[in-house]
Amino acid sequence: MNYNQLILNDLIIGLVWSVIVCAFVLRGKGEKTIRRLKNIEKSIILSFVIVVLASGGVGFISSTLVIPHILFVLISILIPMSILYTITVSRVKTLSRGHLHDYKKGFKQHLWSEKSYNYLQSIEWDNTVFKNVQSKDVIHLSRDPENPSIIMSVSANRAQHELKLFEITKDHYSVRFICSDLQNAKVEAKLVDDKRFSYLDGNRDAFNLSETLCELQLEKVNVLLDKKGALWHNASQVKVDEFFQIAYKHLNSDGVLIIDGSVQSSLKQMVSYVYYHLFDRIIFPTERSTISKIKKYIGPGSFAGDHFEKYEVGSGMYRVIVFKKKELRGA
Numbered sequence: 001m002n003y004n005q006l007i008l009n010d011l012i013i014g015l016v017w018s019v020i021v022c023a024f025v026l027r028g029k030g031e032k033t034i035r036r037l038k039n040i041e042k043s044i045i046l047s048f049v050i051v052v053l054a055s056g057g058v059g060f061i062s063s064t065l066v067i068p069h070i071l072f073v074l075i076s077i078l079i080p081m082s083i084l085y086t087i088t089v090s091r092v093k094t095l096s097r098g099h100l101h102d103y104k105k106g107f108k109q110h111l112w113s114e115k116s117y118n119y120l121q122s123i124e125w126d127n128t129v130f131k132n133v134q135s136k137d138v139i140h141l142s143r144d145p146e147n148p149s150i151i152m153s154v155s156a157n158r159a160q161h162e163l164k165l166f167e168i169t170k171d172h173y174s175v176r177f178i179c180s181d182l183q184n185a186k187v188e189a190k191l192v193d194d195k196r197f198s199y200l201d202g203n204r205d206a207f208n209l210s211e212t213l214c215e216l217q218l219e220k221v222n223v224l225l226d227k228k229g230a231l232w233h234n235a236s237q238v239k240v241d242e243f244f245q246i247a248y249k250h251l252n253s254d255g256v257l258i259i260d261g262s263v264q265s266s267l268k269q270m271v272s273y274v275y276y277h278l279f280d281r282i283i284f285p286t287e288r289s290t291i292s293k294i295k296k297y298i299g300p301g302s303f304a305g306d307h308f309e310k311y312e313v314g315s316g317m318y319r320v321i322v323f324k325k326k327e328l329r330g331a
């Protein structure tokens, strides 16, 4: 058998092996994104081991051909698997409501919000964002104990950011924080024993804000927060319009809706995702911002575009988008 023939054989063996592995990884429609990534990683390691062991056998026949053997088999395995890995990683960007199970216990994204929050805390995110918003003069928090500013977070998850904001504001302003979430994480949250801070029971859809407020005997709030939450998971014209209509109805005349608007490089996002997946550490957020998902639905002619002034506050990772109710003429 000549040298070219050997290389061809190696490439065919590698390709056949990677097709088997790819089929295994992709099997089952319901396979979860994160599990797939894990399977690809395991398969790559397994392939390395098999190739190196097999090359030992080849070494008996001809020691000079061992290195090219390993190289060519690995190349033909790595190329298809890297493509599969890249496609799978890119799917993570499109994780939507239907894929929320990736965040459940036992899956790689479990405690994701905790880890993301720790990262944001390490860069003083809450303090910086609060200072930026204050300096922009778009929100006027109350100092009247009888008439607190109501700050409602509709997708609070574990309410870490809300608690931090409460800590920052409670001694200087008169505030009342109300948190809720579609997948209630109240029991997992480290809440404070302070009647100015509450986390509502039950799974509450932000789109049912009217019912939630009605239960609390409230009609309007001063600030609505939705950080990577309801809008992020419902980025379509119909749902974005609906969300802004609800926000408009339940915000006071000078009320604001605040969403996340970080500016992130998608390459860094991707690298960070892979890093997180391999080493369980967040070096940079891996999810795109809410504004990047909804910006095409809030232009002129949309409900948001016609009824809210949009302010971009802060820059880079710290950017948030503040939507302030427009004053209606003659109102």
Ligand SMILES: C[S@@+](CC[C@H](N)C(=O)[O-])C[C@H]1O[C@@H](n2cnc3c(N)ncnc32)[C@H](O)[C@@H]1O
Pocket: 113, 117, 154, 155, 156, 157, 158, 161, 180, 181, 182, 183, 184, 204, 205, 206, 207, 226, 227, 228, 229, 230, 233
């Ligand atoms: C990535 S977490 C963000 C949590 C938190 N806001 C933060 O930034 O750490 C997304 C949260 O949005 C919530 N969520 C998704 N759709 C929602 C909806 N329609 N109404 C309320 N919460 C929703 C999820 O249950 C989840 O807790």
